[in-house]
Amino acid sequence: MDIVPDERTAERAAEAxxxxxxLVSVMARLRAPGGCPWDRKQTFDxxxxxxxxxxxxxxxxxxxxxxQGFAEELGDLLLQPVFFAEMAAEQGLFTISDSLDAINEKxxxxxxxxxxxxxxxxxxxxxxxxxEIKKREKAGQSEGPKASVLEGVPRNLPALxxxxxxxxxxxxxxxxxxxxxxxxxxxxxxxxxxxxxxxGTDQEHIEHEIGDLLxxxxxxxxxxxxxxxQALRKTNARFRRRFAHIESQxxxxxASMPLxxxxxxxxxxxxxxx
Numbered sequence: 001m002d003i004v005p006d007e008r009t010a011e012r013a014a015e016a017x018x019x020x021x022x023l024v025s026v027m028a029r030l031r032a033p034g035g036c037p038w039d040r041k042q043t044f045d046x047x048x049x050x051x052x053x054x055x056x057x058x059x060x061x062x063x064x065x066x067x068q069g070f071a072e073e074l075g076d077l078l079l080q081p082v083f084f085a086e087m088a089a090e091q092g093l094f095t096i097s098d099s100l101d102a103i104n105e106k107x108x109x110x111x112x113x114x115x116x117x118x119x120x121x122x123x124x125x126x127x128x129x130x131x132e133i134k135k136r137e138k139a140g141q142s143e144g145p146k147a148s149v150l151e152g153v154p155r156n157l158p159a160l161x162x163x164x165x166x167x168x169x170x171x172x173x174x175x176x177x178x179x180x181x182x183x184x185x186x187x188x189x190x191x192x193x194x195x196x197x198x199x200g201t202d203q204e205h206i207e208h209e210i211g212d213l214l215x216x217x218x219x220x221x222x223x224x225x226x227x228x229x230q231a232l233r234k235t236n237a238r239f240r241r242r243f244a245h246i247e248s249q250x251x252x253x254x255a256s257m258p259l260x261x262x263x264x265x266x267x268x269x270x271x272x273x274x
Contacts (some may be wrong), residue, residue: 003108003115023078027086044087051080063237066103089120131172149173160229163218180223187216238273241274245269 005013030039054077061070085096110133111116113126120126138152149172153165170176177183194209221228246265250257 020078024086027082031086031090039083039103042083042087044084047080047083047087051077051084054080059233063233070209108136137235158229160214160218160232163215164222164228167215167219167222177223180220183216183220183223187213187220190216241273242266242269245272 027039030036054073056072058073058077061067061073081099082096085094085099088096089095108115110130111126112133113129118129120129126189138147148164149169153162153169155162158166172212176185190209194206194213197206197209200206218228221231243266245268246257246262247254249265250262
């Protein structure tokens with residue numbers, strides 16, 4: 001399908017296209033004979049950790065509302081798929097053009113309410129239609145026994161994110177509490193089981209119950225439409241700020257400061273945030 005953008009969008013796309021082409025060319029040069037020894041040495045496995053690192057740096061820039069840093073970090077993140085695709089092209093697997101074709105076709109295919117005759121009036125309608133189309137696509141690609149609905153969730157996601165995604169997919173099949181009251185009851189049940197486990201000496205049992213409690217909290221967040229990964233990241237940021245306040249007031253006396261005084265400073269830091 002040919003997409004006809006307005007004049008302003010067309011100009012922005014043309015400018016971005018030239019700069020993206022330059023990035024592809026720069027990466028090819030770095031990987032070519034006589035290029036950069038470090039870049040030439042890399043493989044899919046050695047580079048993949050940078051993809052996650054750059055993703056988190058983008059997220060941190062968003063949390064800080066550092067828009068200049070955000071733009072720079074997005075550039076670093078854009079480098080990663082270009083790097084991967086260049087290595088794939090060298091092996092005759094695919095090119096960056098194949099990746100661009102795949103995402104363009106997917107976006108058009110999964111937005112029939114924009115590029116077709118379908119109707120979706122709310123964000124929830126769009127999400128439901130997206131999931132339905134995705135499910136049909138997966139069914140058409142499947143060979144052999146039917147795969148679990150959870151197979152589409154990568155196993156190497158951050159644990160909170162993985163828990164949210166697999167609980168969402170499970171809920172979509174009907175494996176769900178009827179209301180948030182059921183989640184609260186489950187939370188109390190898991191807390192009680194953790195208390196019981198702490199009475200013993202089986203560390204593996206305690207770990208098991210901690211995991212169950214965390215998983216239930218993720219489901220509670222899902223019911224409340226809260227992203228648990230982002231919620232915890234923001235809590236971590238608040239803790240950093242408040243703890244830094246304690247350190248700034250304590251100076252070299254931090255190790256000898258009474259816990260009561262630390263708590264006073266903690267509460268003071270909370271008040272300063274209001």
